[in-house]
Amino acid sequence: MTKHGPLTRRDALKLAGGAAALGALTSAVPYAAQAAAPMLGVSRPSIYRFKLGAFEVTNILDGYVQGPGPHPTFGNNQTPEAVQALVTAHGLPATRHENQFVVTLVNTGKELVLFDAGNPKGRAPTTGHLSQLIVTAGYQPEQVDVVVISHGHPDHVGGLLVDGKPVYPNARYVFGAREFDYWNKGENIPDARKGTRDIFMQFAAPLGEKAAMIKEDAEIVGGIRAIPAFGHSPGMLAFHIESEGKRLVNWADTANHYVLSVQQPDWYVAFDQDKDAAVATRRRIFDMVSADKLPVVGYHMPFPAVGWVEKTATSYRWVPATTQMNF
Ligand SMILES: [Zn+2]
Numbered sequence: 001m002t003k004h005g006p007l008t009r010r011d012a013l014k015l016a017g018g019a020a021a022l023g024a025l026t027s028a029v030p031y032a033a034q035a036a037a038p039m040l041g042v043s044r045p046s047i048y049r050f051k052l053g054a055f056e057v058t059n060i061l062d063g064y065v066q067g068p069g070p071h072p073t074f075g076n077n078q079t080p081e082a083v084q085a086l087v088t089a090h091g092l093p094a095t096r097h098e099n100q101f102v103v104t105l106v107n108t109g110k111e112l113v114l115f116d117a118g119n120p121k122g123r124a125p126t127t128g129h130l131s132q133l134i135v136t137a138g139y140q141p142e143q144v145d146v147v148v149i150s151h152g153h154p155d156h157v158g159g160l161l162v163d164g165k166p167v168y169p170n171a172r173y174v175f176g177a178r179e180f181d182y183w184n185k186g187e188n189i190p191d192a193r194k195g196t197r198d199i200f201m202q203f204a205a206p207l208g209e210k211a212a213m214i215k216e217d218a219e220i221v222g223g224i225r226a227i228p229a230f231g232h233s234p235g236m237l238a239f240h241i242e243s244e245g246k247r248l249v250n251w252a253d254t255a256n257h258y259v260l261s262v263q264q265p266d267w268y269v270a271f272d273q274d275k276d277a278a279v280a281t282r283r284r285i286f287d288m289v290s291a292d293k294l295p296v297v298g299y300h301m302p303f304p305a306v307g308w309v310e311k312t313a314t315s316y317r318w319v320p321a322t323t324q325m326n327f
Contacts (some may be wrong), residue, residue: 070092100303119155216230
């Protein structure tokens with residue numbers, strides 16, 4: 001066989017013979033076999049950072065839980081078949097649902113602002129590790145200057161304290177006044193939300209004394225302003241974030257399923273305390289972000305939880321970010 005010439009039939013036969021001989025040799029002489037690479041299980045990205053003008057925005061996945069669903073949690077006033085038809089049309093399982101938890105951290109250059117604090121430790125194996133993930137993302141919990149709470153549900157306030165001590169010891173805290181008062185007073189709490197109130201009193205209420213209680217359209221720090229998003233919770237806040245003319249909306253739990261709640265904003269969601277108010281909030285915020293083509297981060301959108309809402313002929317759809325935020 002010439003070094004660079006074409007392989008002839010005779011060369012091929014010689015090679016085959018050689019391979020057979022080598023096979024015989026290797027089976028006769030023991031040597032350390034190369035082990036198959038171990039199976040590692042799934043691996044998921046959990047940190048995504050992009051620039052917004054002069055700000056840096058880091059989304060961190062505080063884990064996920066899987067369970068039955070999405071019906072009746074989503075499409076609570078619809079038939080199971082209607083909900084299943086819509087999710088299966090998008091390649092999602094008919095009777096299983098994954099809920100992801102995505103915390104947003106914004107470095108304005110002057111202050112490091114954390115939006116929501118993730119789950120309490122131990123809720124699920126993948127959740128409750130936010131403070132370590134913040135370190136992996138390049139920050140220390142001590143560097144967090146402001147913790148802003150969108151609403152009082154366990155997956156948003158459960159990571160504020162560990163063993164009664166603040167996880168972000170140097171931070172000041174910001175709550176929507178209406179939301180904090182609702183849970184803190186504890187009047188008219190529906191039975192289904194009694195556990196939510198207990199967790200709020202354990203993890204959030206102790207920080208109330210040193211927290212700023214803001215109105216639903218207040219400026220939090222330069223470039224970050226609250227937007228009322230009542231419904232999912234009585235005083236939930238969304239946020240408008242702007243730097244050097246670049247804008248972003250953090251809609252918290254305005255929509256919690258990237259297909260069902262965006263394409264069918266009127267479908268009730270079991271988690272929404274005032275279901276009609278939540279519908280109205282979805283429509284108002286979808287109209288705002290779609291009209292202005294504003295990118296959105298959402299706490300329960302699929303990681304990295306950045307995308308756009310596009311208005312369609314009859315409704316809306318979620319357009320996940322790909323490379324747009326890299327420019
Ligand atoms: Zn939530």
